[in-house]
Amino acid sequence: MPSRPLRVLHALAIVILPLLPLTLAWSGTSPPPPARSTDGPVAPHAEAAPEAGLPETPSAPPTIDVVFVLDTTGSMSGLIEGAKQKIWSIANHIATAHPSPLLRIGLVAYRDRGDAYITRHTPLTDDLDAVYTDLMTYQATGGGDTPESVNQALHEAVTAFDWTGTPDSVRLIYLVGDAPPHMDYEDDVPYHESCRLAQSRGVIINTIQCGSIPGTKDIWMEIAQAGAGAFAAVPQDGGMQAIPTPHDAELATLDGELASLLIDYGDLPVLEAQQAKRSQGLAIRERAAPEAVADRACYNVTTAGEGNLYGMKELVSDVTTGRVRLEDVPQAHLPEHLRGRPIVEVRGVIEANNARRTEIRERVTVLAAQRAAFQAAAIRRSPADSFDRQVLESLRTQVAAIGLRLSDPGAPAPVAPSSEGP
DSSP, X not given: XXXXXXXXXXXXXXHHGGGHHHHHHHHTOOOOOOOXXXXXXXXXXXXXXXXXXXXXXXXXXXXXXXXXXXXXXGGGHHHHHHHHHHHHHHHHHHTTSBSOOEEEEEXXXXXXXXXXXXXXXXXXXXXHHXXXXXXXXXXXXOOOSSOBSHHHHHHHHHHSSOOXXXXXXXXXXXXXXXXXXXXXXXXXXXXXXXXHHHHHTTEEEEEEEESOOTTHHHHHHHHHHHTTOOEEEEOTTOOOOOOOOTTHHHHHHHHHHHHHTOOBOSSHHHHHHHHHHHHHHHHHHHHSOHHHHHHHHHHHTSSTTHHHHHOSOBHHHHHHTTSSOGGGSOGGGSOGGGTTSOHHHHHHHHHHHHHHHHHXXXXXXXXXXXXXXXXXXXXXXXXXXXHHHHHHHHHHHHGGGGTOBOOOTTSOOOOOOOSSOO
C-alpha cells in the first residue's frame, strides 16, 4: 500500500491536472490557435469532430449559366414567338438535373446597325420572371441586308455578363440566328477573337442555325467548333411544338394560390422590388400561353425555381428553413397586415401558410410527373431538330462535365425536387 504522502500527492494530481488547461488560459499561456493561412482554409491543430449541435454549412449548388444570343430581325419572328413559349419548358427540364442546380439565364437580342437597336441585354439572373418579361417585349423586325451584327452580339455575350467563376459551374452561350455576321465593320471584334476569349474564360459557345441562308452554316459551325460547343440546324421558325396537357389548368390555379401565400418582408426598397416581382408573376399568369403557365408552375416548386418564386426576401420560407429568426425581424419590415400583432399570431400565420404550401407542392409534384409523361410521348413523335430539343440535347452533354445528370428530353423527365417540398 502506498505511503500516506504518496496517497496525498495522487489525490492532488487528480484534482489539479484537469484544471491545467484553464489555468494556462487564465494566465495567457494557452496553446496557440490553429495557424490561419491567408489563401486557404484554417490549418488543423488536431483532428477533431465538428462541435455537436452545430448544423453543417450547406454546400452551394452547382450553377448553370445560359445566355441566349437571339437574332431579332424580321425573318426570326417564328423562332422568337416559339422561344417565348418554350423558355419555361427548357428551364423546367434543366431543373430536373441531379444534383439540383442553380439556373441563371441571360439574353442578348441583336439586330444590325441602323435598326432601332444593335443589342439589348438581360443580365444573368435566377429570376426567370424578369427574363420572360423581357423576352415578351421582343418583336422580330428590322434587318434588310442579309448580314447582321453577330460579331458585336457574340463579343458582348462573352464579356458583358457576370459569369459564375466556380469550378462546379457550366457557362453556356447559345447563338441563334439565320444570317452571317457583317465582316466589314472596321471597329468590330471578329467572332474568332470572341471564341478565343470565351475559351480562356471557360465559356462554351453553341450555335443554332435557323433556316438555310447561304453563308451562315459554315460560320456557325466554325464558331461552335472554336467555342468548344455544338452546332445544330433547325427550321426557320424553330420547329417548336406547343404541347398542351389535361393538367395545365389545375397547375395554373395552384400556382396562383401559391403566389397568394407568399409573405414579403424587408425595408422599403426590398418591399417595392418584391411588389414589382409579384406584378410580373401576375402578368405572366394572365397573358402567357396555358402550357407556358403550367411549365412555370412546375418550375416554381423545384429547388432551381426557388429564386424565381421567392425573390429577395420571403418570410415563410426564411423562417421555416431557419435562415432568419422571426424575433429578429423588425416590425417595420413586416407587411402591414402583420405589424403590431403578437409574435405568436404571426408565427401561426407562417405555419398555416407553410402547411398549405406543402400541400400545393405535393399536388404540383404529382401533376408534373403526369404532365411530363404525357409530353414525353408527344415529343417522341415530334421532329428532333426543334430549337428546344437541340438546346436540351447539347445541355445534357455539357453539364455532365461537372457531374450533373440531365434526362433525355424525349424520355419521361424525373420530377425536379424542392428543398422545402415532399
